[in-house]
Amino acid sequence: MFRQYIKSPIGTVEVLCDDTSLLSVSFVSKATKKENSNKITKKTIRQLEEYFSGKRKDFDLPLKIEGTQFQKKVWKNLTRIPFGKLKTYGQVAKSIGKPLACRAVGGANNKNKHAIVIPCHRVIGASGDLVGYGGGLKYKKYLLELEGSI
Numbered sequence: 001m002f003r004q005y006i007k008s009p010i011g012t013v014e015v016l017c018d019d020t021s022l023l024s025v026s027f028v029s030k031a032t033k034k035e036n037s038n039k040i041t042k043k044t045i046r047q048l049e050e051y052f053s054g055k056r057k058d059f060d061l062p063l064k065i066e067g068t069q070f071q072k073k074v075w076k077n078l079t080r081i082p083f084g085k086l087k088t089y090g091q092v093a094k095s096i097g098k099p100l101a102c103r104a105v106g107g108a109n110n111k112n113k114h115a116i117v118i119p120c121h122r123v124i125g126a127s128g129d130l131v132g133y134g135g136g137l138k139y140k141k142y143l144l145e146l147e148g149s150i
Contacts, residue, residue: 021064
């Protein structure tokens with residue numbers, strides 16, 4: 001396993017990869033483990049730096065996605081939400097053919113291991129409120145402001 005940290009404008013981000021894929025991107029309080037890198041960690045760090053500097057709107061990374069079929073369907077749908085746009089949990093549920101599964105969509109978002117790259121931060125409550133972000137609402141708010149969607 002390969003691990004690198006990036007100091008983002010809102011804190012430390014941890015990137016985990018194996019030999020071929022990105023395993024996770026997550027917000028952490030600080031770098032706590034020894035870093036080692038490979039071509040995937042380096043590519044991920046570069047793309048995250050470009051994202052935080054406003055130069056990147058989409059990610060092109062090999063992801064290792066592990067979850068239920070439902071979760072995978074939700075996550076795939078999230079990758080189709082354009083930079084700077086928002087969807088509600090209900091809209092995501094409807095777009096995957098499960099219009100009553102708003103809470104399940106929220107649960108899938110909570111299990112997303114690829115923060116920022118699979119943009120679960122672009123999903124908001126029906127009222128327009130910023131709700132439910134595994135990393136914390138301050139991160140969600142920052143990312144949405146960076147993207148110009150709030």
